Amino acid sequence: MKYITLTTLLGIASLTGCASTPTPPRELVEARTTFQRASQGPAARLALVDLHNAQGDLDRAERSFTDDPSSDVTRDLSYVALRRAQTVEARGDTLQADQERERAERDRAALTGQQLAQTQTALQSSQEQLQNTQQTVVQTQEQLAAERTRREAAERQAAAALESLRRVAAVREEQRGTVITLSGEVLFATGESALLPIAQQRLDQVARALIDQGARHLVVEGHTDSRGSAASNQALSLARAQSVRTYLISRGIPAGQIEASGLGPSRPVAPNDTAENRANNRRVEIVVSPAAQVRAAVAPQAQPQAQAQPQR
Amino acid sequence: MKTLTRWIIVAPLALAACGGTAASTARMGATQAAIRSAGEVGAEHNPTAALHLQYAREQFTQAEQLSRNGEGERAERVLARAEADAELAMALSRRTAAMTAAQQATAQVRQQAQTPSPTTP
Incomplete structure (x- = not known):
């Protein structure tokens, strides 16, 4: 009785599977979404090869799903496709962050150069002022000496x-x-x-x-x-x-x-x-x-x- | 039902055992290398990356077991999963480091720009 029931259930399930669109595994659904997001993010500009490879992994999972929707192979390929899509998304973010860092470092170097130039200008000005002051001091000393001589x-x-x-x-x-x-x-x-x-x-x-x-x-x-x-x-x-x-x-x-x-x-x-x-x-x-x-x-x-x- | 399930699981294993293939050494080595690299870039210090590194290690162990059992094809697929997790762990770890470095560099520029320059006396 139990076997009959099971067989019946399997049969119904089998017929239902043939008649309707099979449900993709959760990994494949997530892989599609993640790949879509990655292809619209920084990876589309900065990690084209990785994106292309992830596309290949997703295609393989899709083909396997078409051929054998509920197989372990489909689930494994979907899992790998999901991880590849996540990886390429992370790489895109990484490369973008690297670019931001490099830009900030360039900006900082330019700023440092600018500030250094300002410091040098200020220093030069201070040195000139110091020289002027020293000249004034020397002149004053000379005047004082002359005055002292005159007074004596x-x-x-x-x-x-x-x-x-x-x-x-x-x-x-x-x-x-x-x-x-x-x-x-x-x-x-x-x-x-x-x-x-x-x-x-x-x-x-x-x-x-x-x-x-x-x-x-x-x-x-x-x-x-x-x-x-x-x-x-x-x-x-x-x-x-x-x-x-x-x-x-x-x-x-x-x-x-x-x-x-x-x-x-x-x-x-x-x-x-x-x-x-x-x-x-x-x-x-x-x-x-x-x-x-x-x-x-x-x-x-x-x-x-x-x-x-x-x-x- | 339980008997049927057990049959579904055991039958392929038995067939595979009879077929007697193991995962390729190259694939095993590549996966191991990916796991090692993820550890070297500090994936264990990043919670999400650490989780995927853990998945990779567990799946590698599973693949080894499958390989020993002669389920080479299944072992290869599990190795592919493990390798994908290891590479994701590495990518996540690098992303965190890159973003931190970018934020620090940007903050340094902002701070330096706010530092008053010496004025001409």
Whole structure:
């Protein structure tokens, strides 16, 4: 009974198989789909030989299916066709990825070259700027050295001028400036305001020294002793100061830089009780304003001199 | 039904055993080489590729058994399946590596392009 049933079932199945289209194995269905996808993907451009071989595998499976749809051979060939289609699809993707990588590497190399060129340009520019800076530094150093040389020369000239002054007059530093004291006995005859010939020689030296020092503003002060009337002493001191001013102007000191002032006996340097003291009070002082360039050079050396007795 | 099934399976084997053919040595060697190559490109580190490599190895073992049993023709077909799986494992492994390399290269270009260039002072 069991065999009859089986035979009957097989017979029916056999008849049904002949009458209708056989169902392809799952592997063949997947192989068709996968091959279709692969032939529309990167493999169509990049893996033509592999695609062609996969086509051959699929064709063999299809022929086997036509000849013997349900055979193991058909299933095995379909299996192989599916794997070949999957493989060619993967190879297409691989080759496309390789191309993308190569393109990216080319782009990167180009970018690197571009950035390198920019870096070199920047470096070159920095080097040029550095050279310019170095040149500027060298020029500045040269200017500083020249300035130092000029200043040293000026200081030497000022020192020499001061030394020259000290030979003809007493020099001292006060708050109002450098005070050059010339004895009245040397400059003028008694009661006179005209310069003696010897006075002119001394004033020549004083004028040269003042010019060498670069004195900018001078005040010539005339002083007398206390003998005689105050008015006459005042007038005499002013006349003497003006004589000195006039002479200094004649020796090259600009008129606008020099003033004359008569102070009479109002500022004695000693009591008018002896002939020597009175002689010391009769004097002309040239006050060089503190702005004079010589002041800095004079100050350290002049201080002790300020205490000394003025020369006659 | 069970008896019929057993008959369908056993009969060809018996016939083949009687026929007594083995799979070709060349085919065996080619399949073995494909499996070895797939292992060398790192298929075992890629899950899908590793699965197909496993199929290939199992089918190769099956083919060896069939060959020993004299089922040369069937063994050849199973070897073809094994070889196809091994080659797929290799292709999948290479695809992963190629895509990773492409992504890295693209990312490097993008990163380098965003790196500020030195400017002229």
